[in-house]
Amino acid sequence: MGKFFPELSEGFQRLLGAVEGRSVAVVGHARPDGDCIGSQVALARVLCARGSPAVCVNADPVPRRLAFAARGTAFIRTEEALRLPEDTLAVFVDCADHARAGERVRQRFPSPVGNIDHHLSNSAFAAVNIVDSGSAASCEILAGIFIDLGIPIDASTASALFTGIVTDTGQFRFNSTSQRTFILAGELVARGASPPEAGYELYERESSGKLRLLQQFLASLTMECGGRVCIGTLAPNAFEATGTTAEDTEGLVDFARSIDGVEIGVLIEERPEGGVKASLRAKDPLCRLDLAAGQFGGGGHACAAGLNQKKANGDFRERLLEVLRERLRVVDAERAKLGA
Amino acid sequence: MGKFFPELSEGFQRLLGAVEGRSVAVVGHARPDGDCIGSQVALARVLCARGSPAVCVNADPVPRRLAFAARGTAFIRTEEALRLPEDTLAVFVDCADHARAGERVRQRFPSPVGNIDHHLSNSAFAAVNIVDSGSAASCEILAGIFIDLGIPIDASTASALFTGIVTDTGQFRFNSTSQRTFILAGELVARGASPPEAGYELYERESSGKLRLLQQFLASLTMECGGRVCIGTLAPNAFEATGTTAEDTEGLVDFARSIDGVEIGVLIEERPEGGVKASLRAKDPLCRLDLAAGQFGGGGHACAAGLNQKKANGDFRERLLEVLRERLRVVDAERAKLGA
Structure with missing residues (x-):
């Protein structure tokens, strides 16, 4: 079998040399997702096994x-990180830029020794940068490098890496999912990762309240822009009424987007204090939802963006729709050009 | 690389010999799912390419x-199948038993030449039986056999096989998902299967009606057996009220199972004529839902089973609950043994 990441594996060996015998902070990004947590756990476990005390x-x-x-791996928050020994080295994982770790964490670690990531926009902010935007997940990169270098992967590490791949590929369906993604997922299963365990923990432990919230969201769906936009709204009392919290909105907006013909799905959360939070999801990156959200002080990616307004005028929905209509006009023009 | 299915591949070669130059009906089961359609398409395309006119x-x-x-592959229904030339041979795929194809199709093809399947309960009803219950999907078996034998897999065949694996593993998370499943999925991607295309077609083209049906289903969820069983019911008029059909129930039962603490999720479809259809899904194969469904003339897998009653007594729900309670008692006893 050939190497998965021959060049990156060389870089990783340099990184291992740089941290040998030193204490390491494995830094992830704010509001961490599965790929972030999985990468942190895997790298920390490998470093610990090689004699470098590592903390996430x-x-x-x-x-x-x-x-x-994350079970069995040490995770600390910003306050505690500020108290780490002065000479602690930092390796950032799954962070497109230095600031993604949060401002205070960035300041605590001004000169990262390593940066392991798969984001296209990665700014190569560390001494050793191990970046491959062709990978579906940072965990895919780490899995491949560990195997390339013959670094032992125990069951917990395999499980963490598998979790990152599952979540960052949307269960093996996003564009980035390649044959290598599948081969490495299989290698991790062979080393103790359990697809049913990951599936159970990630997708089979919903609360009844979450399903009630979903039910309310579905009941609120309305089609706009000739069926190209679908908007669902959570009323100010929705969390209270269903026994849920803001964290339970995860995934709701995907239902709005999932309808045939819909190009942009929207979740509007109305806040008791009069504010709104909106999540936008597109099927086609041409929609550039980051630009749409930006008009309300928000941001994000082309297909997934969000915004937060402390005080929303009563006509927020209309203003948002006007912006989305304009985005769709741009999309139509670009598609016409591409088709020409 | 070793062979994926050395023994089954030998059987498949015998099957190829038996159908050489003959017309073949590739028979799937009633109410076909992704693994059924994928297997049919793949086998029909391979047979056609080898000079055996095949129709699904x-x-x-x-x-x-x-x-x-299924695009580009001929599918016919029962009526048309009755008019196929007398000497048409039949290969059944993804059918646990002869009758799963539907009674009239079974009668039309009383002596199948082949039976390719991954169901534990497969009754080996054909001349050549190619069955592996360790496979996550019939499509996994076919993909492995084609690769073992060096049979060319074009992009459409790869896409069909990939679709079957994705759907029958619940997007690579059911118990049956093994390293082989991932390796073969990767091989299919290398041959032209597209994870994002499959993801879009399977999960991003829902109808508005389907989401209304989901909403009704969620509203009907009730907890039983101390929260270990969750049952959702679709009333006899549910399809009419939401503008949906029976095929839109796919996936609903997974929401009932997805709740934390729930071990068995159930969907009961009440029919206008008084019958019921029930779908059962478990998190733990110890539940052996095939046995539960079997008590009502149904069948399936340990974690996914179903049943169909033309005439249901008014107390069907209670009888089903009694059977599930018994299954949970067995599960508890087995867990106690395993823990001891």
Whole structure:
């Protein structure tokens, strides 16, 4: 079998040399997702096994549904990270840029020794940058490098890496999912990752309240822009009425987008204090939802963006729709050009 | 690389010999799912390419969401199958037993030459039986055999096989998902299967009606057996009220199972004529839902089974609950043994 990442594996060996015998902070990004947590756990475990005491640092807590992947690995928050010994080295994982770790974490670690990531926009901010935007997940890169270098992968590490691949590929369906993604997922299963365990922990531990929230969201769906936009709204009392919290909105907007013909799905959360939070999801990156959200002080990616307004005028929905209509006009023009 | 299915591949070669130059009906089961359609398409395309005119036969139509996988492959229904030339040979795929094809199709093809399947309960009803219950999908078996034998897999065949694996593993998360499943999925991607295309066609083309049906289903969820069983019911008029059909129930039962603490999720479809159809899904194969469904004349897998009653007594729900309670008692006893 050939190497998965011959060049990156060389870089990783340099990184291993640089951290040998040193204490390491494995830094992830704020509001961590499965690929972030999985990469942190895997790298920290490998470093610990090689004699470098490693601890995972996050500005935000490990989400409940990812707790199973982080079990047995030390995670600390910003405050505690500020108290780490002065000479602690930092390796950032799954962070497109230095600031993604959160401002105070960035300041604590101004000169990262390593940066392991798969984001196209990665700014190569560390001494050793191990970046491959062709990979579906940072966990795919780490899995491939570990196997390339013959670094032992125990069952917990395999499980963490598998979790990152599953979540960052949307269960093996996003564009980035390649034959290599599948081969490495299989290698991780052979080393103890369990697809049913990951599936259970990630997708089979919903609360009844979450399903009630989904039910309310579905009941609110309305079609706009000739069926190209679908908007669902959570009323200000929705969390209270269903016994849920803001964290339970995860995934709701995908139902709005999932309808045939819909190009943009929207979730509007109305806040009791009069504000709104909106999540936007597109099927086609041409929609450039980051630009749409940007008009309301928000941001994000081409297919997934969000915004937050402390005080929303009563006509927020109309203003948002006007912006989305304009985005669709641009999309139509670009498609016409591409078709020409 | 070793062979994926050395013994089954030998059987498949015998099957190829038996059908050489003959017309073949590739028969799937009633109410076909992704693994059924994928297997039929793949086998029919391979047989056609080898000079055996093959047509796919189903008692029910190809579901809308699977149309992309069936594009370009001939599918006929029962009536047309009755008019096929007398000497047409039949290979059944993804059918646990002869009758799963539907009664009239079974009668039309009383002596199948082949039976390719992954169901544990397969009754080996054909001349050549190619069965492996360790496979996650019939499509996994076919993909492995084709590769073992060096049979060319074109992009459409790869796409069909990939679709079957994706759907029958619940997007690579059911118990049956093994390293081989991932390796073969990767091989299919290398041969032209597209994970994002499959993801879009399978999960991003829902109808508004389907989401209304989901909403009704969620509203009906009730907890039983101390929260270990969750039952959702579709009333006899549900399809009419939401503008949907029976095929739109796919996936609903997974929401009932997805709740934390729930071990068995149930969907009961009440029919206008007084019958019921029930779908059962478990998180733990110890539940052996095939046995539970079997008590009502149904069948399936340990974690996914179903049943169909033309005439249901008014107390069907209670009788089903009694059977499930018994299954949970057995599960508890087995877990106690395993823990001891």
